Amino acid sequence: xxxxxxxxxxxxxxxxxxxxxxxxxxxxxxxxxxxxxxxxxxxxxxxxxxxxxxxxxxxxxxxxxxxxxxxxxxxxxxxxxxxxxxxxxxxxxxxxxxxxxxxxxxxxxxxxxxxxxxxxxxxxxxxxxxxxxxxxxxxxxxxxxxxxxxxxxxxxxxxxxxxxxxxxxxxxxxxxxxxxxxxxxxxxxxxxxxxxxxxxxxxxxxxxxxxxxxxxxxxxxxxxxxxxxxxxxxxxxxxxxxx
Numbered sequence: 001x002x003x004x005x006x007x008x009x010x011x012x013x014x015x016x017x018x019x020x021x022x023x024x025x026x027x028x029x030x031x032x033x034x035x036x037x038x039x040x041x042x043x044x045x046x047x048x049x050x051x052x053x054x055x056x057x058x059x060x061x062x063x064x065x066x067x068x069x070x071x072x073x074x075x076x077x078x079x080x081x082x083x084x085x086x087x088x089x090x091x092x093x094x095x096x097x098x099x100x101x102x103x104x105x106x107x108x109x110x111x112x113x114x115x116x117x118x119x120x121x122x123x124x125x126x127x128x129x130x131x132x133x134x135x136x137x138x139x140x141x142x143x144x145x146x147x148x149x150x151x152x153x154x155x156x157x158x159x160x161x162x163x164x165x166x167x168x169x170x171x172x173x174x175x176x177x178x179x180x181x182x183x184x185x186x187x188x189x190x191x192x193x194x195x196x197x198x199x200x201x202x203x204x205x206x207x208x209x210x211x212x213x214x215x216x217x218x219x220x221x222x223x224x225x226x227x228x229x230x231x232x233x234x235x236x237x238x239x240x241x242x243x
Contacts, residue, residue, distance in 0.1 A: 088120040089241040094213070100134075100220050103231070108149045108166040109220040116213040117182060117239055119205060124181075124242045127203040127214075131235030133196060134220060139227050141220065143196040146187055155221040156233075157194025160184040160202060160214050165192040171217030174203070181205045182212025194219050204242075 098111035119125045133156040134141045144157030149166045161184060163170040174182050182205045187195040194217075203214055220231075 087122045087241070087243070088118070089122065089125060089239065090118045090120075091237070091239045092116045093237075098216075098218050100218070100231075103220065103222045103226070105152055105222055105224045105226070108151055110167055110170055111218045111220075112171055112215055113218070114213060114215045115237060116211050117203075117205070117209075118180075118211045119209055119241055122208055122241050122243055124205045124207050124209065126201050126240050126242060128199060128238040128240070129196075129202050129235055130199055130238060132198065132233050134231035134233040136227055136229040136231045141222070141226075141231065144194045144219075145197075146190070146193050146195045148193055149219045149221060151221055152223055153221055154223055154226060155194075155219065157196045158202075158216050158218045159188045159190065159194050160216055161189055161191050163191050163217055166219060172215040174215075175213040176209075177211050177213075179210030180212035181207055181209040182214065184214070 092115060094114040094116065096113070098113045100109035100111050103109055117125060117127065132140070133143045141154050141156040144155050147155075147157070149155060149157075151166075159171065160174065161171060162173045174180075174184060176182055182203055183189075184203050185201050187197070187200065188202050202216075203212075205212065
């Protein structure tokens with residue numbers, strides 16, 4: 001069984017378990033040079049009106065000529081009404097426990113877990129994984145290093161893409177939705193090969209990004225001489241904004 005602990009720190013980075021909630025907002029972008037920076041720039045004929053009372057607050061906009069995202073290698077523009085200018089980095093665990101069931105030297109045990117990340121008016125993020133491979137007392141299952149799954153030997157690894165081996169299907173590629181720019185790091189981005197390294201970066205986004213949903217696929221193999229008993233691993237995901 002692989003579980004993930006929960007903690008939360010500071011505004012610009014999050015150490016989260018599989019129980020955090022996410023604030024889903026659309027990304028907005030900034031213009032800047034060495035001498036200036038403009039957040040939430042506007043080119044339009046729109047008008048804004050703020051209404052509020054003791055129980056609610058609303059910001060209305062009219063006459064938007066066009067909305068949507070436009071991007072190249074060097075810029076991003078999201079056309080539309082004014083939005084909140086403050087940066088957000090939000091993270092959500094979609095399921096918190098990966099159970100391998102009963103282990104066998106003739107069958108690869110598999111499990112999946114998933115999470116999502118969004119960053120808003122910032123410059124991207126990185127996701128790291130911290131924790132141990134499965135252990136039973138003093139016995140530790142060796143971690144894999146970008147290799148395929150093989151039954152009959154001790155192995156523990158993961159990736160964040162869709163696989164056809166050792167099961168078909170196993171896992172999924174990142175889902176970037178409409179405005180996501182999340183990517184998987186190279187060691188975890190090849191189908192049917194798996195790795196695990198404590199503290200390694202497993203995913204990132206190079207710029208402000210809408211919601212990206214990631215699926216972690218785990219594999220676990222044992223040999224006939226692997227000590228019997230219950231194996232456990234506790235892991236945490238650390239999501240850091242790259243401002």
